[in-house]
Amino acid sequence: MGGYKYIGKRIPRIDARAKVDGSLRYPSDLSAEGMIWGRVLRSAHPHARILSIDTAEAERLPGVVAVLTHKDVGGTNRFGIERQDQPVLCEDRVRYVGDAVALVGAETKEIAERALDLIRVEYEPLTLLDDPRAALEPGAVRLHEGGNVVHELHFTRGDAAAGFAAADLVVERTYRTQMMDHAFLECEAGLARLGDDGVLTVECCGQYAFRDVTQIARALDYPPEKIRMIEPYTGGAFGGKDEVTVQIHLALLALKTRRPCKIWLSREEHFISCTHRHPVEIRMKTGVARDGKLVAHEVQALQDGGAYASLTGPVLCLVVEHCCGPYLVPNLRVDGWAVYTNNGMSGAYRGFGATQAHVAMESQMDLLARGLGMDPLGLRARNVIRKGDTFGIGQEMVMAFAVDKTIERAMAHPLWRDRERIRGAAGDGAGAARRWKRRGIGVATCFQGSGLGKGLPDYAATTIELAGDGSVNLFQGTIEIGQGSYTGLAQVAAEILDIPIERITFIGGDTGRTLDSGTTTASRVMYAAGEATLRAARDLVAKMKERAAGPMGAPAESLAAGGGAIVSGDGRRSMSFAEIAALPGGPIRGEGWFHIPAADREFSMGLPHLVFCSNTQIVLVEVDTLTGEVAVLKAVAFPDCGTVINPINVEGQSEGGIVMGIGYALYEENVLEKGRFMNTGLSTYIVPSSWEAPEIETIPVEEPEGTGPFGARSVAEVVTTPTAPAILNAIEDAIGIRFTEMPVTPEKIVAALAGESAYRRGDTEGTEEGH
Amino acid sequence: MIRVGFTVNGRSVSVETSPTRTLLDILREDLGLTGTKEGCGKGECGACTVLMDGRAVASCLVIAAGLEGRDVLTVEGLAGDRIGRALQDAFVEAGAVQCGYCIPGFLMAARALLAETPSPSTEEIREGLSGNICRCTGYVKIFDAVNLAARRLAR
Ligand code: FES
Ligand code: FES
Numbered sequence: 001m002g003g004y005k006y007i008g009k010r011i012p013r014i015d016a017r018a019k020v021d022g023s024l025r026y027p028s029d030l031s032a033e034g035m036i037w038g039r040v041l042r043s044a045h046p047h048a049r050i051l052s053i054d055t056a057e058a059e060r061l062p063g064v065v066a067v068l069t070h071k072d073v074g075g076t077n078r079f080g081i082e083r084q085d086q087p088v089l090c091e092d093r094v095r096y097v098g099d100a101v102a103l104v105g106a107e108t109k110e111i112a113e114r115a116l117d118l119i120r121v122e123y124e125p126l127t128l129l130d131d132p133r134a135a136l137e138p139g140a141v142r143l144h145e146g147g148n149v150v151h152e153l154h155f156t157r158g159d160a161a162a163g164f165a166a167a168d169l170v171v172e173r174t175y176r177t178q179m180m181d182h183a184f185l186e187c188e189a190g191l192a193r194l195g196d197d198g199v200l201t202v203e204c205c206g207q208y209a210f211r212d213v214t215q216i217a218r219a220l221d222y223p224p225e226k227i228r229m230i231e232p233y234t235g236g237a238f239g240g241k242d243e244v245t246v247q248i249h250l251a252l253l254a255l256k257t258r259r260p261c262k263i264w265l266s267r268e269e270h271f272i273s274c275t276h277r278h279p280v281e282i283r284m285k286t287g288v289a290r291d292g293k294l295v296a297h298e299v300q301a302l303q304d305g306g307a308y309a310s311l312t313g314p315v316l317c318l319v320v321e322h323c324c325g326p327y328l329v330p331n332l333r334v335d336g337w338a339v340y341t342n343n344g345m346s347g348a349y350r351g352f353g354a355t356q357a358h359v360a361m362e363s364q365m366d367l368l369a370r371g372l373g374m375d376p377l378g379l380r381a382r383n384v385i386r387k388g389d390t391f392g393i394g395q396e397m398v399m400a401f402a403v404d405k406t407i408e409r410a411m412a413h414p415l416w417r418d419r420e421r422i423r424g425a426a427g428d429g430a431g432a433a434r435r436w437k438r439r440g441i442g443v444a445t446c447f448q449g450s451g452l453g454k455g456l457p458d459y460a461a462t463t464i465e466l467a468g469d470g471s472v473n474l475f476q477g478t479i480e481i482g483q484g485s486y487t488g489l490a491q492v493a494a495e496i497l498d499i500p501i502e503r504i505t506f507i508g509g510d511t512g513r514t515l516d517s518g519t520t521t522a523s524r525v526m527y528a529a530g531e532a533t534l535r536a537a538r539d540l541v542a543k544m545k546e547r548a549a550g551p552m553g554a555p556a557e558s559l560a561a562g563g564g565a566i567v568s569g570d571g572r573r574s575m576s577f578a579e580i581a582a583l584p585g586g587p588i589r590g591e592g593w594f595h596i597p598a599a600d601r602e603f604s605m606g607l608p609h610l611v612f613c614s615n616t617q618i619v620l621v622e623v624d625t626l627t628g629e630v631a632v633l634k635a636v637a638f639p640d641c642g643t644v645i646n647p648i649n650v651e652g653q654s655e656g657g658i659v660m661g662i663g664y665a666l667y668e669e670n671v672l673e674k675g676r677f678m679n680t681g682l683s684t685y686i687v688p689s690s691w692e693a694p695e696i697e698t699i700p701v702e703e704p705e706g707t708g709p710f711g712a713r714s715v716a717e718v719v720t721t722p723t724a725p726a727i728l729n730a731i732e733d734a735i736g737i738r739f740t741e742m743p744v745t746p747e748k749i750v751a752a753l754a755g756e757s758a759y760r761r762g763d764t765e766g767t768e769e770g771h
Numbered sequence: 772m773i774r775v776g777f778t779v780n781g782r783s784v785s786v787e788t789s790p791t792r793t794l795l796d797i798l799r800e801d802l803g804l805t806g807t808k809e810g811c812g813k814g815e816c817g818a819c820t821v822l823m824d825g826r827a828v829a830s831c832l833v834i835a836a837g838l839e840g841r842d843v844l845t846v847e848g849l850a851g852d853r854i855g856r857a858l859q860d861a862f863v864e865a866g867a868v869q870c871g872y873c874i875p876g877f878l879m880a881a882r883a884l885l886a887e888t889p890s891p892s893t894e895e896i897r898e899g900l901s902g903n904i905c906r907c908t909g910y911v912k913i914f915d916a917v918n919l920a921a922r923r924l925a926r
Contacts, residue, residue, distance in 0.1 A: 012863050019871030020859040022806020022846035026872060029805035183906055185810045185818055185872040235808070235872025236906050267811040482870025482907045648866035648912075655909030656869065682815035682904065690900045693910035 006491040007710045010648045011501060013487045015233070015480060026235050027205045028189035032260035035191070036065050038253045039112040039263070041102040041119050042272060043094035046130070046342040046675025047143075048123040050092050053102060058118035063111035066257045067119065068103040073252065075221030079244045081211070081347075082605070085144060086308035088219050088248045094123070095143055096307035096344055097676055098273030105253045105261055128342055130675050132281070132304040135339035143307065143340040150305045150338040151313035153320045153604055155393045163296025163331030167287025170296075171367045175284070175360040176741045179304075179670040180277035180663075182349060183687050186235020188274070189264040192250035200227050201512075202250050205234035207242040207348075207479055209509050210516040215244050216251045227251070232508035237481035238660075239348035242521050243275050243310045271680040275347030276670055278315055278338075279304045282323075282360040288368045292382040296331040299323045301357075303338040310347035312338045317607045318353030318449070324392050325361035326403040326447035326614055327383035334393070342675040348521055350660070354448045355721045359742070362444040362725030367738065376729070377416065377616075380445050381407045395599055395608035400713070402703035403447055403614035406638040409701060410443060410616045415636050422620060423733070436625045439633075440734025444722035445616040449609025450714045451524045451596035456606050458596040460528035461515035462536040464493060466544065466588040470564060470578030471503040476533065477517035478525045479509045483716055484649035485525045489533045491645055492709045496537035499564045499577070515591075523613060523714035524596065526645060530709035531594040540590025541566075547583055548575045597707060611705065614640040615718035617658070619694075621730040625753055628746030630731060632662050632694040635723065640701045642713030647700070654698040654719045661723020663688045666743050736761040777841040779804070780848025786835075794833040795819045798845060806846040806875050810904065817903030820876040821845045827883035829902070844882075846875035854885050854924060861920035862913075869907035876903050881917045890921050 018024035055067040070077055070089040077091070078084040090099050102119050106112035127141040134140055135148040142148060164170055190204020200222065206212050209229035217224035234241060246263045253261040265273065280303045287296040301319050305312030316338040323334050349355070369376040384404045385391045410416055419441040452458045463475040474493055480486045490504045507513055509520075517529050541561045548566045549556040558569040567574040581588065599610050620634040637654045644650050667686040671678040679685045704711025724742060732738045737752045737759050752759035776785040779802060786801050795812075798804040798821070810818035812831045819830040822844040849855030858881050861867075868874050877900060884891060884899030891899065896917050905913060 010866075012866065013868060015871070016863040016868040017859075019868050019874050020846075020862050020878060021850060022804070022875050024871065025805065026808075028809070029799075031800075183904075185816065185870070185904065185906055186808070187810070234870065236870040238906075267813070267815075480870075484869065652866055652869055652908060652912060655911040656907045657909070659909035660906070681813060682811050683813070687904055687906060689904060690897045690910050690914075693897075693914075696909060696911050 004495055006494040006501065007645055009646065011487065011491060011646055013484055014490055014501060014506060015486060024233060026186055026233060027203060028186055028264050030191040030203055031262065032191060032193060035260040035262055036105045036107060036257060037109040037112045038249060038261050039104045039116055040100045040249060041104070041116050042269065043097055043099040043101055044121065045094060045123050045125050046097050047126045047128050048094050049126055050090060050094060050101065051122040051124055054120040055102060057120065058104065058115040061111065061115050061118060063107040064104065064115045065107065065259065066105040066253065067115065068252060068256055072256055073220060075219045077219060079215045079219050079248060080309050081243055081311050082313050083309045084218065088252065096342055098345060100249065103249055103253060105257050128675050130341055130343055130672070132302050132339050132341055135341055136337065148340045150309050150340055151316050153316060153336040155320065156333045157394055158331035160296045160298050160331045160333040164287045167295050168290040169368060169371045170285060170287045171364055171371060172285040173364065173740050175282045175363060177280050177356045177359050178742055179279045179344065179346065180349065180668050181271060181670050181685055182238045182240030182274070183685065184236025184238060184240060187265045187267055187270045188241065188245035190246050190250050191260060191262045192254035193260040194254045194258055198226050200251055200254060201230065202247060203230040204247055204250060205241050206231040206247065207237050207481065207521055208519040209511050210477060212244065212247045213511055216248050219248050220252055220255065222255065228512040230510045231479055232510065233480050238350045239352065239521060240274055242348040242519065245274065267682065268680040271670065271685065272677050275310055275345045277349035278312065278346040278356065280319060280356040282356065284360050284364050286364045286368060288372065290372065292372060292374050292379050294327055294329045294383050297324055297329040299334040301336040304341050304343055304346065305338045306341060306343050306345040308345060310345060312346060314606045315353040317604050319357045321392060321449065321607055321609065322354040322357040322447065323361060325358060325365065326385050326445055328385055328389055328391055343672050344670065344677065351448070351717045351721045352522065354446065354717065358444065358446045358721050359725050362722065363728055363740065366729040366732065376443055377407055377411050393603055393608060399611050400642065400703045400705035401612050401614065402640040402701050403445060405701045405703065406614055406616035406640050407445060409638045409699060410618055413618060413636055415441065415618050415620060415634060438623045438625055438734040440621050440623065440730040440732065441618065442726045442728070442730025442733055443616065443618050444726035444729060445614065446718055446721040447612050447614040448523060448718045448721065450522065450527055450611040450613060451609060452519070452522055453606030453609045454599045454602040458518060458598070459593060460517040460532040461593045462517065462529065462533040463515055464536045464540045464590045466540065466577060466581050468581050470576055470581055471505065472497065473505045473507060475507045475514040476529060477509060477514040478529050479520040481520055483653060484646065485529065488526050488645040488649055489529060492530050492533045493537045496534060496541065498562050503564070523716045526712055527611065527708045527714045528594050528596050530712055531707065532592045534709040535592025535594065536590045539592055540588065543588050543590060544577065544580050547585055547588060548580050551575065551583060611713065613713050613715060613718045615722055617722040617726045619723065619726045619730050621727060621734060623731060623734045623749065625735065628749035630666055630744065630749065632727060634695045636697045636699065637719065638699050638701050639715050639718055640703055641715035642705045642708050643702050643711035644700050645710065645712050650700055650715055651698045653715050655696045657719025658696055658723050659688050659693055661720045662692055662727065664742060665724035665727040669743050773835060775835050775838045777838045777843060779843045780845060788835045790834065790836040792835045793831050794838060795830040797835060798830060804845050804847050808872055808875055817880060818873050818876040820879040820903065822879055822883055825886065827880050846878055849878060849882065855882050857920040857924050858882060861916040861923070865912050865916035865919055867908060867912040867916035873903060873905040877905065877913055885921055885924065890925060
């Protein structure tokens with residue numbers, strides 16, 4: 001691209017070396033002199049009243065420093081990103097098996113563990129609410145004072161009934177997406193210490209250090225200005241570290257014991273206590289005209305939010321916002337409910353509701369294409385949203401958006417063009433001998449809003465400071481959760497300042513040193529923090545020019561940055577950054593802010609978005625009809641992410657997103673029975689391994705967005721969303737069976753092929769001709 | 772309590788510990804070698820992989836009682852090893868590192884693989900790394916990195 005030195009280049013990550021030599025300290029690696037270990041006692045029941053908590057015996061155990069309960073919490077004792085309804089330590093009621101009842105601090109982790117067994121809690125079990133449908137019934141047990149509905153949304157555009165009447169084909173199905181675990185490799189961890197000055201420093205995993213300050217301050221009634229969060233690096237997050245996990249417990253233990261303390265959840269505790277991807281039941285009825293134009297769409301979504309709100313409401317908003325996929329539908333009716341149950345917790349997860357919505361919509365699109373005898377990509381191309389269109393719930397596409405190009409590129413790709421031949425080559429070309437293997441090729445397209453959406457503060461800020469040796473220190477409040485944004489942001493600064501990446505020291509995610517730059521979620525960092533960084537770098541250049549103008553004897557406007565120096569217009573005089581740093585006048589610091597553009601009107605919390613990314617994927621699967629196993633052999637992705645700042649990072653996101661989507665489609669599910677988690681280890685909760693990784697090709701569609709740095713948008717979520725529906729579509733292509741419930745396990749396939757389940761070959765049930 | 776003597780990254784160490792304590796905890800807590808990670812503590816993720824007498828093992832499953840006289844190599848010792856160093860460079864250059872938490876385990880598993888099979892096929896790489904989970908990368912660039920290191924070492 002455009003003669004850039006750093007933008008668009010395959011620059012290795014700035015933090016990779018410290019990660020391959022083992023020197024990078026993750027939150028779980030931290031320790032301190034005199035440190036104690038904290039452990040949380042979780043609820044013994046998914047729903048119960050607490051009659052009493054007796055900590056005496058645990059306190060007597062040698063090595064136990066403190067056993068804390070709700071009585072030790074000074075503030076609201078509540079947390080939650082959207083609304084604060086989750087107890088830090090439960091008072092008189094537990095609503096899920098991960099609820100925290102008591103907190104132990106002990107000299108060793110073994111003692112802390114033993115102390116948990118000595119805490120006596122008397123419970124009186126209450127009626128279990130484990131079915132989201134039942135939660136809506138009038139007589140249902142109420143999990144919270146306001147009832148069981150976390151959020152509901154209803155929209156209509158046009159006239160759906162008239163639209164269906166005019167349709168040539170109507171398809172109706174109910175899809176059930178499952179609860180999914182983030183399964184990041186580093187479980188929730190951190191270290192807290194209380195200084196003599198009363199400053200509480202918490203180094204931990206997280207996705208928004210500044211909001212963690214607020215959540216701790218509110219829950220414990222501790223002054224926010226005395227709380228410092230340090231969270232630059234963590235071992236994976238994917239949305240699962242957005243809500244508070246260990247933060248408040250760490251703070252409480254440090255405040256009460258005045259000892260440094262560490263908490264590190266076990267894998268089992270992680271599975272039970274953390275937020276998950278919401279299970280959503282989505283009924284869709286979609287009508288299409290013979291020419292392939294969508295004419296009507298009716299959607300009902302019921303989302304299981306689990307025990308507390310966290311981000312359940314905003315996730316429902318995104319289910320609704322994305323329920324038409326990236327397509328124009330003139331007549332729409334959508335009704336969405338999100339409810340409380342005793343089924344664990346759900347919250348933010350890469351894709352944030354858009355993922356579930358697309359599983360349903362992209363399955364519908366394939367069924368419609370099949371019914372009409374149209375090319376599935378052709379049907380999609382016929383209906384895409386283009387810049388300038390009013391779409392979905394009535395928002396307008398005003399920013400760069402190229403979903404049409406992602407589909408065009410997919411159509412031209414050999415995996416799609418030659419799909420007949422490739423499908424015929426099942427069983428590695430071994431011919432008749434492997435005829436039990438069937439190949440299928442499927443596609444899916446998706447889109448996703450970037451940023452938090454309308455009505456929520458959504459800005460980013462960067463500071464860049466000139467150091468004495470002419471290098472710079474870049475301060476950025478967002479978190480490096482593995483996506484590579486610290487490297488991308490450094491590239492943006494390097495391009496403007498014209499200095500090598502190695503001359504940039506990155507300081508991230510520290511409320512004591514960086515400005516608030518918003519969340520590390522919602523596909524927003526490369527776009528928003530990227531633009532703020534670009535502006536900060538420009539501001540630093542402007543200030544260096546001002547400082548150098550006098551000594552160089554030239555007006556500031558005539559100067560420019562180049563090669564680590566400020567250079568005069570004729571190129572004859574120059575002053576290096578180090579020389580400028582030595583000039584009198586104090587430190588030189590550039591600052592940059594950026595607010596993500598927002599729509600004029602607000603539909604609901606965070607609705608709608610204005611900035612969007614999209615993606616189309618093609619997958620090739622091979623189904624073993626004897627064992628029911630599905631192998632994804634190849635995947636090709638066409639992410640529409642604006643200008644690519646670093647191709648390695650975009651490919652990396654795409655590859656990781658696809659394999660995560662394979663897990664979603666085929667293997668992963670948090671299985672709950674009566675509110676209890678059945679699979680709480682990595683041998684029973686199956687994530688894809690090296691055997692399941694397909695060959696992957698990523699071909700970015702670079703449609704630049706003027707408001708982003710060098711035209712960049714974002715990519716973190718659209719990379720995973722199309723994979724699961726593309727696999728469902730490919731499975732139907734292979735064996736003629738449409739699955740509407742995930743994961744599609746070998747058992748489900750074998751049963752369906754044997755005619756022993758509700759799934760049938762060439763199933764057309766629920767498909768009707770219009771009028 | 773027992774006292775065990777073994778070698779870590781070429782250095783002799785002697786620690787006093789309970790006999791059932793894991794090698795993983797001894798490395799991380801007693802010896803300050805936090806480069807070896809814990810992802811599950813049950814032999815299910817591979818994040819804690821180290822080499823013991825040249826073989827890749829899950830250090831969360833090795834207990835102190837069996838450590839006497841063993842030779843342990845961790846990620847901190849990789850740079851001093853020809854194959855290890857090549858793997859580290861290749862992982863950085865190929866973009867195989869995202870959050871990085873799984874990476875020490877992958878490096879150790881790959882080190883064991885290349886010591887035994889200097890030019891592995893894709894199938895052999897998948898097999899050699901099948902005990903290690905990565906949630907970020909989709910494995911593609913990890914395979915690339917192992918291939919790259921193998922090619923360079925063959926020169
Ligand atoms: S921590 Fe040892 S295998 Fe997971
Ligand atoms: S790089 Fe994050 S788990 Fe592998």
